[in-house]
Amino acid sequence: MEIQTSNLAPVGKAARVRSMFAEIAPRYDFLNSTLSLNIDKRWRRFVIRKVADRLGGPDARALDLCCGTAELSLELGALAPTTGIDFCHPMLELGAKKIRGSQLPIDLVEGDALNVPFNDSTFDVVTVAFGLRNVDGAEAGLREIHRLLRSGGRGAVLEFSRPTVPVFRTLFHFYFTRLLPRIGNAVSGSSFAYQYLPESVQAFPDQTALASLMQTVGFSDVRYYNLFGGVACLHLGTKQNQESQSSPAQEQSTLSPPPHRRIT
Numbered sequence: 329m330e331i332q333t334s335n336l337a338p339v340g341k342a343a344r345v346r347s348m349f350a351e352i353a354p355r356y357d358f359l360n361s362t363l364s365l366n367i368d369k370r371w372r373r374f375v376i377r378k379v380a381d382r383l384g385g386p387d388a389r390a391l392d393l394c395c396g397t398a399e400l401s402l403e404l405g406a407l408a409p410t411t412g413i414d415f416c417h418p419m420l421e422l423g424a425k426k427i428r429g430s431q432l433p434i435d436l437v438e439g440d441a442l443n444v445p446f447n448d449s450t451f452d453v454v455t456v457a458f459g460l461r462n463v464d465g466a467e468a469g470l471r472e473i474h475r476l477l478r479s480g481g482r483g484a485v486l487e488f489s490r491p492t493v494p495v496f497r498t499l500f501h502f503y504f505t506r507l508l509p510r511i512g513n514a515v516s517g518s519s520f521a522y523q524y525l526p527e528s529v530q531a532f533p534d535q536t537a538l539a540s541l542m543q544t545v546g547f548s549d550v551r552y553y554n555l556f557g558g559v560a561c562l563h564l565g566t567k568q569n570q571e572s573q574s575s576p577a578q579e580q581s582t583l584s585p586p587p588h589r590r591i592t
Contacts, residue, residue: 342440345462346415348524349396352516353418357397359516363508369399371555371562372457375486376403378553378564379453382482383408391451391476393441393469394459398423398434400486404455405432411451413437413444414459442468449478457486461532470545477567483547485538488529489554489561496557504529535561 352359360368383390388408392401395412396419404410405427412434414420420436427434439445441456441463454473463469473483491497505526512522533541535552538561542550547565554561 341462341464342415345524348518348521349416350418352518352521353397353416353422355516356419357399357422359512362515363512367556371486371560372400372403374553374555375400375455375457375484375562376407378562379404379455379482379484380407382452382480385452388452389450390453390455391444391446393444393454393456393473394462395420395423395436396457396459398426398436400455400457401434401436402426402430402432404453405430405434408452409433411435411437411446413439413441415440442472444472444476446476448475451476452478452481453484454481455484455486458488460485460487461528466533466538467541467545470542470547474546474565474567479567479569481567483542483565483567485542485563487532487538487561487563488525489532489538489558490534492554492558500557500559535563538563 349356379390382388383404384407390404390408390410392398392404392410392412395401395414396416398412398420401410401412401423410433412420412423413436414423415438417438420438424436427436437445441459442465454476456469456473460466460469470483470485473485477483491500509522509526512525513519516522532538535554535558539550539552542563542565546568548568549566550563552561552563
């Protein structure tokens with residue numbers, strides 16, 4: 329399959345994180361499954377259960393931001409045509425191999441999650457799994473998700489968060505900040521990636537702060553589910569139905585999406 333490429337930010341946090349993911353891409357899926365004891369797969373299936381009701385229509389479409397190697401895109405693609413977008417080409421190449429074998433209606437785009445090359449109100453579901461903390465500003469990422477959703481569409485953010493049980497929180501913090509970086513660095517060969525992981529999680533909004541941000545950018549019916557004691561958390565929000573405010577034609581963006589070109 330072809331991977332489209334779009335407007336990628338050349339500098340700043342995005343460029344540094346993109347380089348990091350390119351370095352660990354060959355071992356990324358293995359490390360995710362090993363270091364989480366395959367719990368990450370259960371978390372993704374939980375996401376699917378919470379968005380499936382929005383993908384039952386004949387014209388339903390899904391977008392998976394920061395899709396990485398397309399693990400969640402594949403789950404979404406089994407329900408509706410899906411687009412995955414990520415800024416790391418080596419990760420997308422691995423995802424493309426999986427998609428070719430699946431025969432599912434999934435397209436991959438190499439691009440910026442803060443400047444997605446689609447018009448407003450295009451998707452019924454927009455997901456981002458373990459990627460929102462990697463963009464330049466969680467609020468900006470949430471605004472882009474909200475922009476891309478159709479009225480009544482659902483946004484889903486799966487991300488590492490703060491354990492809620494005090495004793496478990498202490499034990500997990502020791503594992504996450506002391507043991508996991510050493511294991512991850514040894515297996516991946518990266519001296520930075522698994523040091524960046526706990527640091528980026530600590531800098532990311534906690535459960536209540538992220539829910540508040542979602543409300544700030546316009547989501548309604550915001551709720552969240554702590555997973556594995558709060559190690560991860562799924563936040564859900566709905567783009568409020570705007571039918572009473574404008575016609576469907578008026579909801580569409582008057583601007584063309586950012587240009588992109590095809591690469592093989």
